[in-house]
Amino acid sequence: MYHLPHVREWVQAEKITINEWLRYPYFPYNFNLLYVAGMAVGSELNANMLHALAGWLIAIFIFRLVEKKFGILPAVLATAIWVSVSQWLFQTSYIDLGAALFIFASSISLMIWIREEDKKVQSPWLGVAAFFMGLAAGTKYQAFTYLPFFMVTVLWYERRIVVWMKIVLVFLLPCIFWYLRNGLLTGNPVNPLAGGVFGYFDWNQGDYDYQLFDLKNARNWPPKVLWAGLLLLFFPAAWRDKAVRWLMLLSIYAVLVWLVTSHYDRYLLPQYPVLAVLAALALYYAGSFVLSSKWKNAVYSIWHESHRMAAPLLAVTALGFMVHAWPITYRTFAAVPVTVQERHVYIYQRAMGFGLLLKLKLDFPGEKVYQVGLEGGIFYGPKPVYGDHFGPWRYRDFIYLPMQELHRKLMQYDFDILALSKAKVEEMETSPDFWKYFEKVAEDNGDTAYRLWRDDKNEYSE
Structure with missing residues (x-):
């Protein structure tokens, strides 16, 4: 609709241009710069592959995050949940998976920093979290909805002015260009948003009203499997962990903001990776509870100590997902165009x-x-x-x-x-x-x- 046309104009002009005939000529476009690199050496298919790559990187991050702390079974489950709720975006050239990648990477980095015992020691993780959040803010305006929670989190543990100056600088580094450009050219650093504050430029009040009307008609809910994360509230063993507790608080905050602002599932996508992790942990703890209740200490011991059940349970889980996903996977690969004629079709x-x-x-x-x-x-x-x-x-x-x-x-x-x-x-x-x-x-x-x-x-x- 507008991402690829903007990128094509930049590639042909060999510079970032303002294309006022396209939607959102003034917008933060960090992830689109990757598309420029891809289309400069190929076609729009490279942009599509880069967008899908962001989704697969999230899958890898989810697997390593959960596997390191809770084991391979919940890691596979969390990864499968993420792929299942986001796979439709893998075949597009939007920027949603890119924004989700940056916000999730920032969340993981900040979570690691929180778990460090001595915050006085200079740790790179806080800077990494700030940099990824800056990348997200330079990709999509929705990233700013996460800033208040992240700032309160950092303020809870760190109040030194010098440290704050550093992380603000690191945050601004990958995104300040877009906001300075917008401010200088339109008078509104977040154009086309906040027209009532900064004045209107290429949009008018009717455009805002129409977008709100469009969002109201598009109101929906995220996939049901993600709501399984609510079960964690009934398992104190999970949320006693500082990192898991922070992820739960982040999710509650993100969902509440989403409910108030848009209620449109794509705008909650940056939180899907964390919601997938929480849903997988909830199902894991629920499964452990069921097994321990039914077969008492014997199975409970096998499940939690020797992990002898991990391999067969993992095999059954994988088989179930394969049976469910095979028809979709087959149709997807069968539809991949090979020749120019097939691509046109x-x-x-x-x-x-x-x-x-x-x-x-x-x-x-x-x-x-x-x-x-x-x-x-x-x-x-x-x-x-x-x-x-x-x-x-x-x-x-x-x-x-x-x-x-x-x-x-x-x-x-x-x-x-x-x-x-x-x-x-x-x-x-x-x-x-x-x-x-x-x-x-x-x-x-x-x-x-x-x-x-x-x-x-x-x-x-x-």
Whole structure:
């Protein structure tokens, strides 16, 4: 929608550019810089692989974190939970897994620092936590929702001014560029957020209202398996551990903030790794409790001391996940495109308006295009392609106008082509005046492109 188009422009310009025809031209884009490296030596598939790599790195971190403290069985379970609740993002080129990686790495580092007995000793872990949180803040604004909890945590153990100055500097190092750039160019360091405080630039109040409306309609809950972590409250042996207790408090804080702010599951994704760890530990302790209750001390001893049951239980758990995941895995690998033709078919089935946008790119070079409802596929179309829900080219300023006014406004901005999604075609072609101002020039799967009439046929004087 906008991540890859921004990256493509940077690669071609060989510098970071402001692309005002795309959504969020002023935004922190740390993780997108990795996409630049990938696309500079290949295609957008490299960006996709880098995003998936972030997810697999989280899986490795989860496994090592849990295995070191609690053993291999809960480690495998925590890793499996994480992959199962996030696997749909592995095939995208968003930045969510990157933000989750940085926030989780910061959480682990801060947890390790908390467990150190002597905080007076210079430890690198606090600096590592600050640096990863800075990377997260330079990737997505949502990272700032975690800052208050992290700051209170550090303040609880460390109050020396010199130390605080160092960690603030380390935090700012990987993210300050984006906020200084935004502040200098727009007057708002967190553009497009906080327009009511810093003033509006490319967004207006209507854009904020529409986004809140969109979030309200998208309200949902995270996967049910993550809620298993609540069971830890009934197992004191778990939360007596300082690190586990801190992870529980962090999760409670993150979920409460999420409930108040968005209630949209993707915005809670940075906390999914910790929630997966807590859910796995809860299931592990619950399983131990059930076994110890049913078979008394014999099985309890085997479970907790000799671990003789670990191998068969691990095998059964792995077999269960394999049986559940095999159909999905098979379909995923079977759908991987190998040839250029297969890749086009693959994208055609998944990218919004791919067929029509590709036609416009190949058959109408140099034409200025305004699209409605095809924003998800503009990476594959001509560039630039204008039109979005937010910003200066918002749909609301165009498509609700009478046909004559719409044509006049498009002409005013020198547009040549109006491209509509199938749903919007059915709505706009029913207008009796539509064909007085637009001529159909391309169509694909219901998505249609129209050329603006530029002769006497569209004179506005009646």
